[in-house]
Amino acid sequence: MSDEHPIRFEIEAGIATVTIDRPERRNALSLEAMEGLTDAWARADAAPDVRAVILTSADCGVFCAGMDLKQVAEMKARDGIDLLTRVRDPMQTRMRAVQKPIIAAMTGSLMAGGMMLSLNCDLRVGLKGTRAGITEVKVGRGSPWAVPLLWMLPQPVLMEMVLTGETLPIERLHEFGYVNYLEDSPDAVRARALQLARAIVEGAPLSVKAAKASVLAAMDLGCRKGFEAALGIYAEVYASEDAIEGPRAFAAKRKPVWQGR
DSSP states (O other): OBTTBOEEEEEETTEEEEEEOOGGGTTOBOHHHHHHHHHHHHHHHHOTTOOEEEEEEOSSSEEEOSBOHHHHHHHHHHHSSOGGGGOSOTTOHHHHTOSSOEEEEOOSEEETHHHHHHHTSSEEEEETTOEEEOOGGGTTOOOGGGGGGGGTSOHHHHHHHHHHOOOEEHHHHHHTTSSSEEESSHHHHHHHHHHHHHHHHHSOHHHHHHHHHHHHHHHHHOHHHHHHHHHHHHHHHHTSSHHHHHHHHHHHTSOOOOOOO
């Protein structure tokens, strides 16, 4: 691990793996890590051979502890500014715009900015026995990024999280449907995330892209307008060569050969 290069980016078999590599700091988000993540999302989106993304971190019992508060304090004392003013994308909004599905392989507890990263993913795999929370009120920070959780968690649960700053067992978030799977070990978490990513890679590229885009559009627009937007989003899918290849392969009882067009 190097503070100059705290984010690892690897591509294999159509899957990009983005790893936060700061275990000695509980994978906290330094300025360099935040900038590295922003670069990773742009790189994943621009790579034609990437069909799915896994976000994970180095094993240390914590998936991500949120902002590096030590660095925040040091920058404030030295420069008189808040660290977030130096970051291009402090709320990681670019992450939400990535067209490829992102899977969170959460191999430890998560809080604050770690929770932010998890909600910006499309699927989530957690580790049994860990905890998750929105802890900003305990350190005088803010969580505007938590608003999308109103579409993912019951409102009273979210209100408890943002008002108290207390963490919840990951099992509760699984019960609410926020976490797709829980596994017994970090390796099992990564294995499950890889299984999901491989299933996504097997799908028709345009169909996968449209599926993610239409669901996210409906979150923003509501049911009726979301459905109307989905019809437009899927128009490219129905007009594609893959829309012919899929039924042809099914009829021939063979694996389809997707062209992505």
